[in-house]
Amino acid sequence: MxxxxxxxxxxxxxxxxxxxxxxxxxxxxxxxxxxxxxxxxxxxxxxxxxxxxxxxxxxxxxxxxxxxxxFGGFLQLKDMVGEWAKKGKNLAVEMAETVAALARCLLLAENYLFFCEDFLLHPDVVFVHVHTGQVKLAYVPEDPVSMRITGKFAGLVRDTAETAGDEQWAAYAGEIYRRIINSNVPLSGIEKILRDVSHDIYSNNWPERSALRPADEADMLITVAEDNMLLKLTSSDPKDYA
The missing domain is CATH 3.30.200 (Phosphorylase Kinase; domain 1)
Structure with a gap:
């Protein structure tokens, strides 16, 4: 260097x-x-x-x-959110595109024998190009977890709601989280779910936050109990089914 x-x-x-x-x-x-x-x-x-x-x-x-x-030319996701906000971008749309791109990044990585189970999936490792919007992941190894990709990626989507700090995206992220968990599909299936969601948001087929779920805000968000229960369903550890 x-x-x-x-x-x-x-x-x-x-x-x-x-x-x-x-x-x-x-x-x-x-x-x-x-x-x-x-x-x-x-x-x-x-x-x-x-x-x-x-x-x-x-x-x-x-x-x-x-x-x-x-990471020249790229910003961490949390910093890119700030740039989008300054430019008056729709954060829900930008985040939907970003998480869909994340699934594509992981599919590309799997082609080179990088397995999602043994590297960190967290908003901090998500980088977005300032000018093109291209998304890349920083490969940070971690000890393999006893969780299928469904649960691990759903957890990443959940965490992006806090990173974005946007009420509309928080509602969408909750719905996407549940779709992924309930589908229990492989990574390619997750990528399709996210691609469809991104298209629907762009086409205004997804309602505004107030209409997406019941008016009670607490009911819109993922509760700790629900989070623990749903992620347990996606564990690859047989003990979690006992």
Missing amino acids: EKAESRKRVCINGNETEIIESGGRSFFALKFDESRIPLYRIKMLENLHCSGLLPMHFLREGQSLHAYYD
């Missing part, structure tokens, strides 16, 4: 790291144990094989691996 100057910071699921400007490009870095990322994935990420993931560069230091994420 060239001599670099640190500017702002990025927070990935509670892990804060500096943004580094180097050679006209923007990076942030995370540190992992070397065993966390298989060698074949490192090669794919360094050689830009998967267009659904941010390109990465790696430096080894003993048993540690410093991963540099190249």
